[in-house]
Amino acid sequence: MTLQGWFLILLFVGILLALTKPVGLWLHALYEGRRTPLHVVLGPVERGFYKIAGIDPAAEQGWRRYAVHMLLFNVSLMVFTYAVLRLQGVLPGNPQGLAGLSPHLAFNTAVSFTTNTNWQSYGGESTMSNLSQMLGLTIHNFLSAATGIALAFALFRGFARRSATTIGNFWADVTRVTLYLLLPICIVYALFLIASGVPQTMAGAVDVNTLEGVRQSILLGPIASQEAIKMLGTNGGGFFNANSAHPFENPTALTNLVQMLSIFVIGFGLTWTFGKAVGNTRQGWAILSAMVILFLAGVTVTYWQEAAGNPILHELGVAGGNMEGKEVRFGIAASALFSVVTTAASCGAVNSMHDSFTALGGMIPLFNIQLGEVVIGGVGAGIYGFLLFAILAVFVAGLMVGRTPEYVGKKIEAREVKLAVLAIAVLPLVILGFTALSSVLEQGLAGPLNKGPHGFSEILYAFTSAVGNNGSAFAGLTANTPYYNGLLGIAMWFGRFFVIVPMLAIAGSLAAKKYTPESAGSFPTTGGLWVGLLVGIVLILGGLTFLPSLALGPIADHLSMIRGQLF
Template identity: 45%
Template structure:
């Protein structure tokens, strides 16, 4: 069987699995966030945290809950790394240096999971399990909570309440992430993924690092996190031993972002709305997969940077899934991709995390772009734009604009400064266009909370640790605050009835308008930078 046929079969199996899970899992997510009853475990948590689960919050209070919880998480994770030497299962790896500890703390709390270190030589098992893995769960739950709050903005009328952040956080963690992660951790162990508390195993006189991988591998993919327990990430045979584990991990990456479009359609009372969003996500994702696959298959050195167990099709599929979401996991070296293949992976991130995007972030990002698309349509026909019965006025459009401009601002500023600072040139392993591509990819990955890397750039200096950490924080929290403000403004309105002049949002016209807006915004913002990096490299 040729690699192309095998690759197409993998894509077919993946799409079939996602289609089978789409309806039941998407509807289950809708029930999780709408039920008014609380489990016993949840009530214990609320009592310990002194939270009234039956109260609801204004958008500002909801946002303060997100920010407060996240910044406390950053502080605790930073301290945990700085005292690692006195913790059990540290294996004499010592305390994590301050700059690296800051970067890592921000990275995992923001669901970025960018790693500027070699995990098996820097992080002990206690920090991995109590610090990093916990954040893998709760950072994903935060993204889902914000997405649901935004959906409530469309479904509610004449209210200033968006739900309760603490309830949404707990439910996403306990009812969704934990049970799914438990089931698939068992599956991965059965398929050969390592699970051990030893520091390493001796093989022919050499010590090979090992860790409790399976329990962390699942949430790494399910929560679109991406931080590997081992440095080779999902190219390592302990994390991803065969083709079946590779396919399952891709499925886990896409499961929640894809299913949340069904959740959206269910909650707004019109599932066609969710299908339209899914069609746009799917069309862009498919186009990028084709570009990466063809570019790598026809490159001068097609197998460079690819794990031979997977080959080009599986490497292209994984790369497209991980850069189309906010997942930093990789099963191939993106730095060794062709100029066109690497540029397509980079463009996936520059679309703004909506093809299909991260857990929760993909849904609220494409909803923001839907608001922008309807605003543009309103300008073209000369009437006040509406979306799902809500008028889009100055406050709504301003909040949407802030949300989509936050990432390009911090990305281009960070990359621009890094490109001209004399001290940063020594961090590049490649000169010219590819070196610029490495810088652009690093800041795109940080600003989009993705976490994958070209890896041809060394980011252990204080400048990179600090600047990338700031980009992660701003790229995560500025859009969150903006979209919650948007949700608050929408919830305060009463729905207006559709008229003959209302643009339908369930057909191909709106889908084309939305897809065009995604591509147009990315093109107008990033083509000049891309022309100097991956485009120039591809044309050489």
């Protein structure tokens, strides 16, 4: 590890902390439905959408109606994308003449982008036409991200409202987030990327003569526009198979830093928005503090392991850290930081190959997702996932003092605790269940590139990434098969919507409650003790649930490495 590497990590965190309140203020204006400076230009567009769709943005919805509309919206988008991908071969915007996707790959991809997972069982440049990238995938990048933020707003209203029967209007929330947040930032972001060397064209390819005198076809496309929302919306699906390791997606050290910042910036801002919504910004800072502690711990372990390198190679006279699978443009520090950022959020973009990390270095990105991606997390999904852990934490604190727990003025009773447990339990049940199934079935065992612990890690990572709606991969798994495309698609759907529905039920239950002022017996939820309890609950639940599987995979892999054993 170097001082330069740590400077990059601390600079990254410092910039985000400086942006937290400004971004949070903007998000809070959207949460409340207030006017912003952009309403002068985009207000007529918003009203036009409502008029065409026959929606009254002032008509609020109870949690059931909110959930039904959200589900119907996402199912419709998934079916539309499936049709686009299947019909790709006969649709325009296909300069390479690529055929339509197979049924199982189209299903997997449609579910993947609908759920904000962006798992890719294909190479983007050799599979997707320009039209499919824009109409089928980039639209999801905006709308799945907007859905996540809208759902976070719904839960905030549950905590903030008193004796209410509604939690907002799903259509108004999604429209405002898309128009006044995601779209304006992405226009500026895409222009920055174009200026930095990222292509944005409808051309399919350009033929060039290389320095070696070889004629080569360089693939192009509308890359900058997809890259911007892919990062800001914590989507992660790459235009190219190499994702953000490709120089056309991520050409410089500056674009690499900006991409990492854009993955986290909305997640940071939402913590402040939550505090503002419940009338105490210290609540938001406490949540952010717990997130940052977990994040820095993960970065430290990953950077340490990757900088230490492989002792087997050291014995062979190859000194230095582990550069396998990493771009020399970024090096070890920036690659380690990117890997933790993208898995602490539900992004899935990669600028290095996680399959080539050291065993413990690769375990941290895996464990980040297994924690529920609540360490900052995806846009919206991170904060509402973390608040589910907060409900369990105050329940534990209530057990200690023998009274009904309270959080931000709301009594946390049996209904909320049961729903929170139900939502949190979805991840381990599906991850471990599908991993166990794939570790014994012939179709599952045909996928991993490696045998032994590392092969098991490849399977475990795939289902962890799918259920966690992350989308990154160890990249050693051959997943473009009917078995893996089908099972991973089901896993993604469970991981997204079987968490959302209980969460919305909690929002509805909390909104109906009266405000309970703090008293001498209330557990304080803004100080260091609360932050420590939050960190402990997240780690204990994750550790107890996933430690056995980690022991069979990356931990066994690490012990084999230090014994000098290769698989």
